[in-house]
Amino acid sequence: MPADVQTDARSSGIAHDLNTRGRAWYIDRAVSVGVFVGGVSAIVFIVGIFVFVTREGLDFVIGPMDAKEFFTSINWRPTSERNPTYGILALMAGTASVTGLAMLVAVPFSLGAAIYIAEFASGKMRESLKVLVELLAAIPSVVWGFVGMTIMNPLIIEFFDVAVGLSVLNAGVILGLMAAPIMTTIAEDALKAVPDSYREAAEAMGATRWQVVFKVVLPAAKSGLMASVLLGVGRGFGETMAVLMASGHAINLPTSPFDSVRALTATIAAELGDTARGSDHYGVLFTLGIFLFVVTFIINLTADIVVKGVGRK
Amino acid sequence: MSMFARTPLDQHNRRIEWLVKTLFLMMTVLLIIPVALIMSILIYRGAPALSLEFLTQVPTNGMTAGGIMTALVGTIWIVTVALIASVPIGVAAAVYLSEYAPDNWLTRAINLAIINLAGVPSIVHALFGLGAFVVFFGFGRSILAASLTLAVMTLPVVIVSTRESLQAVPHAFREACWNMGATRWQTIWRVVLPNSISGILTGVILEVSRTAGETAPIMFTGAAAFLPFLPQGVLDQTMAMSLHLYVVATQVPNVPEALPFGVALVLISMVLVMNAMSIAFRVYLRNKRKW
């Protein structure tokens, strides 16, 4: 029965319209392909970063690199003519000590600020604080490095009576101040994501505001808060200019916060300009880049999994 | 004698409540005060260096005198080219993710890629820019290579903010258009974009401020420590504000004390003014809802 109708209708104008793809149809198709390419470009770029950094570092990795020396030696002497050594242990210690101190500074303050902004501050206060935090996050890292050199440095020398103020302490505090605003923002988002019904339910049972925060909101936002800390670690780990300028940039296994250290990122920034493409020194700096890429990739991936929850899809 | 009378337990709780609140407020304030102090010191020590000549003259005497004009103009070049490259790609990606992408593995992979693009250290972006744009594509150390490096690095900023403003347009508007026979693109072009364009602009301003302040990604891809002249095209090298600050602060001997503070002050003012603009724009938008 419908089949009969179909043959009749095929010649009609409506049937023609329904089966004619006009300009709009083709434009829509073209745009959908175009924006798809835009979307996929993000993958292309992240793969591209890995490929191109590896491409420049590969000669070193398969050539003169000694993995054991690379990870366990504290001797970073890439410019030595007789016997260059490429141990990054001291550089890793530098990065770790600065990042660790930075987290010591940033975690309590950023979580505290996030809790205040999300749970206690109201109306105008909350908005102004959020704007301030956002502005803090915008200060360029080279300015922070400059602050470390010119403001923190003499302060530390004077206050602690030490010879050098460019140290783990200096870079750690600077880095903590840098990372805190971003961690605050992410942590506040995590707190805000806890449904109000949780808070209301707890308040209905007679809990006070701070009891609600500690017993209900914080446990519920745990994974988001952990992710904010992880992303802070990732940021500290990857920060370049500020650490280069404020850490003293001396190869050292630090034993106190007043020791100068050198970070992985800063090493690349400081030395890459003096190397010739194809040399071992050039290759080892790109190898450091591969290492940094892989570690931050893992940190970001972990943060993403923590936020989304492992079993949930 | 009502049941709402204050009991000693109530008062105890109130006191704790006040303590906790004050403690968190202190932490917030302690986060902000050092930065406020730092800003005042920058202004106090940098202001003597500022003058119209400082902004309009070329650095002289091995960068120990003169102005910062070449660096300022160079930063404008780099930011502009980076925007031209990243905004179309970023907006396209955001439109795809918000309007077209099905919920499948590829979309999840794209989202993961965006998170990682934002998380990769800036120095690794620098290595990528050197390996890809300077060496492989043969752009040499140039504005083009530096800007493309920054474009890739700041792409997530554009994508994330654009996607947010697209998704702030209620889904019901889209369905209403589709039901009238509008294609997806007609719907986006006539309803979704006109109602999110200001949000997209906010994100772009944010990207500008981010791009202007970056140092590491341009050090080896196109920014020069010192050039006595302005770039003539995108394949020239150029000075840049951020690198200039690094150079005068660490590499140049006998710089008068106020000079690097002046550079830092100008750089931070550029960045903060743009951020403030973006925030003001957003507040204005929120107060002017169309539905």
Place this chain on the structure above:
Amino acid sequence: MVEASPKLSVRDLTVRYGDKTALDAVSLDVLTNEILGIIGPANSGKTSFLRALNRMEEFDPNMTVQGDIFFEGQNITAIRNVYALRRKVGVVFPLPVGLPMSVYDNVAFAPRLAGIRKRAELDVIVERCLTRAALWDEVKDRLDALGSLLSGGQQQRLTIARALSQNPELLLLDEFSIAVDPVTTMRIEDVLKELKHEITIVLVTNLVQQARRLADRTAFFLQSELVEIAETEELFTGTVQDQRTRDYVEGRFG
């Protein structure tokens, strides 16, 4: 009964949201230039039926449709241009949506999509459609006001005007009177009676009496199934009816 050619033939139409069945194997015809009323309690599948006619499963990844729908003899899953189908099928859903553009642009949206650019032509269409939707008198002096900021009832009528502006072959109305006062509802009902000389109308309604006033034939949906379809007066008064239909139209449940 004269065998009029069906505007729309639906065969074994099943609609699911996830694994929940909203409409189960419904078959019926909608005849050219009739008003077909669809009545039934909430969640009986009425709205899902309308959604399938416009291929709205493409907006909702959760929604799946099985069975065949023939519009003017064309299987709508096989046609090459789904946008042309949606232009010929106007829909009005119970939640009114005024687009965030001027009232004028709201109504001119579909004509513009169809390629009409001349202001004079658009003016005529806008006035005609707004008049038919009983909105013209209220908005004629502020055609540049935002459609999304009108009152709920006005937005509902704006949605009707928009559906009419498409110049549809088939008009689908889903409980259009929910946000509209009784007097205006009557005015729109009068318009619908006139319109059926030009177009075919499917009217989903929760008001049994509205179906009785307007519909030539009425279908009764219950628990995702079509219980029966008949001439309206037969359904309400006749003897052929299913007991469940009688209970529903007489108000014993629903």
